[in-house]
Amino acid sequence: MVSYDLVDVEVTHGSADVLLESLSQDSDDHIQSVQATRLQAGQPDSELRALKQLDENSVKMLEHQVDAAYRALFKMDGKALLADEVGLGKTIEVGMILKEMHFRETNDSVLILTPAQLAKQWQAELREKFGLDFICNYDDEFNGFDDHDYIIASIDTAKSDHHRSTVLKRDWDVLVLDEAHYVKNEDTDRYDLIDRLTYNYAFFLTATPIQNELTDLYNVISLLRPGLFGTRDVFHQYFIDSSQETLVNRDELHERLHKVMIRNRRAETDIDFTDRTVDTRTFDPSPAERELYQAVSDYVKGAYGQNQGQKLVLMLLQKEVVSSPAALKHTIEKRLDEQSEPTHADELESILGLIEEIDTVTKQERLLDIVEEARDNVEKGRVIVFTQFRATQRQVLDRLASEGYTVHSFHGGHSSEEKEQIVGDFEAEGGVLVSTDAMSEGRNLQFCNILVNYDLPWNPMRVEQRIGRIHRIGQKRSVYIFNMALKDTVEEYVLDRLYHKIDLFQQSVGELSSILSRLEESGTSFEDEIFERLVNAGSEVDLENDFDDMAVDLQEQRELADKLEEFNSGVFDGFDLGASDD
Amino acid sequence: MVSSTDSTWGQVMTDAAVPVTQSAVETFTEQYLRTLGCDIDKHDNRWAVTTPNEVDSELLTDSLTLVCGSDVGDGTAEELHPESQFFQTLLTEASERTPTGKISLETDDAAVQIPKWLQGSDIEVRSADFTPYYDRTALVVLFRVSIETVSEYQTELLQAVALDTRSEEFLPTLEETFLQIASPDNEAGTSESMDMQAADIRPLLDTAREQVVGRIQETIDEVHQEASRAADAEVEEFRQMQQQRIQELEEQLSNLSARIDDLSQQINSSDAGERVEALKERKELKTEYEDVETELDDLRQCRDQGFPERQREIRARHALDVQVKPLTITEVEYESGELEVVLATDEHTRDFTAGYGTGVGITEVVNCSKCEKKLTETNPVRDIARGLTCLDCYREE
Numbered sequence: 001m002v003s004y005d006l007v008d009v010e011v012t013h014g015s016a017d018v019l020l021e022s023l024s025q026d027s028d029d030h031i032q033s034v035q036a037t038r039l040q041a042g043q044p045d046s047e048l049r050a051l052k053q054l055d056e057n058s059v060k061m062l063e064h065q066v067d068a069a070y071r072a073l074f075k076m077d078g079k080a081l082l083a084d085e086v087g088l089g090k091t092i093e094v095g096m097i098l099k100e101m102h103f104r105e106t107n108d109s110v111l112i113l114t115p116a117q118l119a120k121q122w123q124a125e126l127r128e129k130f131g132l133d134f135i136c137n138y139d140d141e142f143n144g145f146d147d148h149d150y151i152i153a154s155i156d157t158a159k160s161d162h163h164r165s166t167v168l169k170r171d172w173d174v175l176v177l178d179e180a181h182y183v184k185n186e187d188t189d190r191y192d193l194i195d196r197l198t199y200n201y202a203f204f205l206t207a208t209p210i211q212n213e214l215t216d217l218y219n220v221i222s223l224l225r226p227g228l229f230g231t232r233d234v235f236h237q238y239f240i241d242s243s244q245e246t247l248v249n250r251d252e253l254h255e256r257l258h259k260v261m262i263r264n265r266r267a268e269t270d271i272d273f274t275d276r277t278v279d280t281r282t283f284d285p286s287p288a289e290r291e292l293y294q295a296v297s298d299y300v301k302g303a304y305g306q307n308q309g310q311k312l313v314l315m316l317l318q319k320e321v322v323s324s325p326a327a328l329k330h331t332i333e334k335r336l337d338e339q340s341e342p343t344h345a346d347e348l349e350s351i352l353g354l355i356e357e358i359d360t361v362t363k364q365e366r367l368l369d370i371v372e373e374a375r376d377n378v379e380k381g382r383v384i385v386f387t388q389f390r391a392t393q394r395q396v397l398d399r400l401a402s403e404g405y406t407v408h409s410f411h412g413g414h415s416s417e418e419k420e421q422i423v424g425d426f427e428a429e430g431g432v433l434v435s436t437d438a439m440s441e442g443r444n445l446q447f448c449n450i451l452v453n454y455d456l457p458w459n460p461m462r463v464e465q466r467i468g469r470i471h472r473i474g475q476k477r478s479v480y481i482f483n484m485a486l487k488d489t490v491e492e493y494v495l496d497r498l499y500h501k502i503d504l505f506q507q508s509v510g511e512l513s514s515i516l517s518r519l520e521e522s523g524t525s526f527e528d529e530i531f532e533r534l535v536n537a538g539s540e541v542d543l544e545n546d547f548d549d550m551a552v553d554l555q556e557q558r559e560l561a562d563k564l565e566e567f568n569s570g571v572f573d574g575f576d577l578g579a580s581d582d
Numbered sequence: 583m584v585s586s587t588d589s590t591w592g593q594v595m596t597d598a599a600v601p602v603t604q605s606a607v608e609t610f611t612e613q614y615l616r617t618l619g620c621d622i623d624k625h626d627n628r629w630a631v632t633t634p635n636e637v638d639s640e641l642l643t644d645s646l647t648l649v650c651g652s653d654v655g656d657g658t659a660e661e662l663h664p665e666s667q668f669f670q671t672l673l674t675e676a677s678e679r680t681p682t683g684k685i686s687l688e689t690d691d692a693a694v695q696i697p698k699w700l701q702g703s704d705i706e707v708r709s710a711d712f713t714p715y716y717d718r719t720a721l722v723v724l725f726r727v728s729i730e731t732v733s734e735y736q737t738e739l740l741q742a743v744a745l746d747t748r749s750e751e752f753l754p755t756l757e758e759t760f761l762q763i764a765s766p767d768n769e770a771g772t773s774e775s776m777d778m779q780a781a782d783i784r785p786l787l788d789t790a791r792e793q794v795v796g797r798i799q800e801t802i803d804e805v806h807q808e809a810s811r812a813a814d815a816e817v818e819e820f821r822q823m824q825q826q827r828i829q830e831l832e833e834q835l836s837n838l839s840a841r842i843d844d845l846s847q848q849i850n851s852s853d854a855g856e857r858v859e860a861l862k863e864r865k866e867l868k869t870e871y872e873d874v875e876t877e878l879d880d881l882r883q884c885r886d887q888g889f890p891e892r893q894r895e896i897r898a899r900h901a902l903d904v905q906v907k908p909l910t911i912t913e914v915e916y917e918s919g920e921l922e923v924v925l926a927t928d929e930h931t932r933d934f935t936a937g938y939g940t941g942v943g944i945t946e947v948v949n950c951s952k953c954e955k956k957l958t959e960t961n962p963v964r965d966i967a968r969g970l971t972c973l974d975c976y977r978e979e
Binding site for chain 2: 006007008009010011012013014015018019020021024025026027029030031032033034035036037038039040042043044163222226227228229230231233234453478481
């Protein structure tokens with residue numbers, strides 16, 4: 001395809017003089033020298049030596065993941081596009097690679113660039129599963145890209161004017177780029193950043209290397225292995241039938257991709273998840289609870305209308321009111337104590353009054369139904385109850401204990417040893433583990449198969465992370481997820497109109513992250529979106545319509561993600577990119 | 583931008599190179615140390631090595647502890663594994679110790695080698711008797727070949743070439759036999775100093791080198807293609823950059839021209855003081871204009887010619903450097919004679935005689951009795967009813 005004779009080939013013959021000088025020597029052990037020469041030329045029997053250092057309880061490596069890590073390191077010289085289909089654990093593959101490099105001390109500086117919303121998740125996974133400590137640009141301790149050697153950052157932070165020059169100034173040992181299709185377009189700042197970065201080893205991740213057109217693949221791969229496909233024009237002429245926008249010369253494309261890309265397919269792996277049953281229960285709030293919800297919602301709406309700067313705390317109140325009166329009370333008292341809002345003091349005082357009116361917490365009572373059912377039907381009656389708030393957690397624990405249940409409490413305030421102990425106790429003693437979302441990161445509880453979402457995070461990733469604690473490889477039983485919500489509250493909207501519409505409770509983390517990444521790409525944060533709709537709706541009907549609109553958007557994103565996945569499968573169909581060539 | 587890296591993660595495996603497993607490492611190290619006269623006292627994975635005083639080795643101290651594997655955990659012992667410093671140094675020392683030597687392949691040493699075109703068929707080899715007539719000598723050379731270019735990882739190969747010293751005929755079966763003999767899995771056999779002189783060896787080395795280059799041509803071509811693609815991409819990138827520069831200069835020129843025009847008008851319409859200033863400024867701008875114009879003309883000219891210098895430079899940088907170096911030379915004495923083979927099926931027997939050498943196998947081409955085509959592994963003998971009939975002819979029958 002190119003006239004390659006323009007590049008010269010020079011053959012040099014090394015001198016044999018030294019060799020011939022040895023002719024007269026005593027040569028008893030000549031064959032041993034030949035053996036040594038052959039061993040010298042041989043490749044060390046490479047193996048992933050860090051594998052045995054991993055704690056099997058923290059991470060269970062699958063064969064295709066180990067194989068991918070091995071190939072990326074040893075067969076592709078540390079520059080690879082990991083393009084497994086979604087849900088096959090690309091993050092695990094990178095974790096394995098980084099662990100191995102750490103073991104071999106070839107990772108003095110590592111930069112992981114991810115979409116903003118996935119940064120913390122990366123950090124937690126690498127820490128919990130591989131014992132690798134990275135600082136994230138969202139951490140308080142983050143002092144810039146020149147101040148740490150192991151950094152996870154949102155790609156947009158890295159390319160921002162504030163950080164760009166520092167990022168580019170360093171010679172990085174390893175660059176990891178998650179959702180690498182973000183850099184598909186060579187005219188963007190993101191592409192420019194990656195193009196200018198200096199690094200020795202690079203691992204790019206995407207389930208869908210091709211987003212819109214086949215040249216996306218060219219752009220992503222050219223960043224990793226410049227020249228592999230020649231010039232853009234040549235790539236176009238040679239591999240793409242421009243009238244059809246389809247691939248031609250597939251075999252040669254395959255051959256070249258094989259040097260840099262690993263793509264495992266679900267159908268070829270032995271991943272097999274058990275069934276997941278989702279039971280969403282909505283309850284009528286008591287009149288007192290209804291009144292409280294209304295009062296808080298009115299307050300949030302009014303206060304936000306006046307000052308949008310306090311969005312975060314207002315969002316918090318709106319979430320707490322559906323979690324528990326106890327959680328709400330704590331925050332409101334704090335606001336009153338700090339006198340941060342003297343103008344609304346009366347309103348807040350009256351909300352406190354309404355909280356006092358509540359004798360029975362409906363969700364709490366209904367939770368007893370679920371745990372009782374579990375006590376009768378599953379081994380050691382193990383149930384995990386998730387809540388976002390410590391105050392709710394305390395209240396639920398007290399209530400369950402008063403009913404005679406064995407309870408365990410888990411939150412972010414424990415040391416790692418304590419956390420181990422709690423999980424161990426829960427496994428041994430059974431009963432109910434009431435946990436905050438601090439549990440969502442890294443820990444595996446596949447010995448339990450019932451999970452209750454006592455309240456619902458507005459971030460779908462959080463929900464999936466909770467479920468992922470029990471519904472993972474190694475879970476042998478069907479998994480039951482109970483969602484609890486009060487009728488006519490934001491929780492019911494989020495559940496009914498959003499999460500069920502996108503089949504959230506049946507998605508794998510990978511599928512979800514591809515939907516959400518697309519959403520983020522369009523500049524929207526899921527939580528903000530929910531909140532804005534909630535406070536801006538003129539009436540109940542408006543609110544319902546607003547949530548329906550959002551559901552339609554999500555549905556579209558999901559369909560797009562599905563289509564893309566399908567398209568990529570089509571393009572790579574018949575490419576045995578996962579198999580080793582040995 | 584990807585910076586160039588050394589090949590930390592390994593190199594391409596070749597025919598003569600062997601995988602460096604932990605067991606190969608331990609086997610070889612033990613043999614080598616014992617050859618030097620060392621004592622090895624083994625406790626689990628710890629080896630206490632005692633070295634006699636007369637041993638001349640930079641690697642070995644009087645007493646030394648080796649630990650197999652990489653989890654040593656203390657500074658008092660040397661690690662012994664495929665990538666350990668100790669083992670790498672040991673290999674270098676061992677390979678440089680006696681790179682030349684002579685071995686003999688006696689009839690007794692090597693079982694008769696049945697050609698591949700006789701293996702795997704239903705025809706039984708009832709007997710195969712070798713009668714040696716002459717002593718012959720062959721040379722087996724191990725060459726290291728490295729293929730390097732800026733855009734690709736270095737390809738390293740280890741190639742064995744065997745040739746008869748008198749006829750200069752290549753002896754591929756002897757290559758296999760030799761690699762078998764010199765496998766690190768086997769205990770190294772005895773050898774002695776070479777009889778051949780440097781002057782006799784040099785021309786044979788040249789012939790062997792040519793053979794090596796011919797054999798790896800396909801690999802060279804592959805790397806060559808990759809390098810050309812990378813060079814093309816770079817040329818194209820440069821061309822685009824220059825095109826961008828041309829556009830910038832054109833804009834600059836048009837801006838300068840507009841400013842010069844403005845100044846000319848100003849000169850015509852202003853008073854003496856201002857006019858002098860304007861004239862001065864216009865002069866400066868005109869000089870600037872000329873400089874830009876020259877640069878632009880030069881660039882355009884280069885572009886029209888396809889930036890020949892830059893192209894040359896880029897292509898030179900991407901040029902392939904193929905290095906072929908002999909690492910070991912072994913003189914192999916073998917016996918040459920005739921092999922008498924008796925073949926049999928249920929109904930027929932047939933015998934034939936062919937030139938044969940110990941370790942070298944059948945040295946002459948044996949043809950199908952019917953079509954006269956050479957019998958090979960892919961077209962083996964299939965029937966002996968009427969001479970030696972090849973598979974192709976048998977199918978046609």
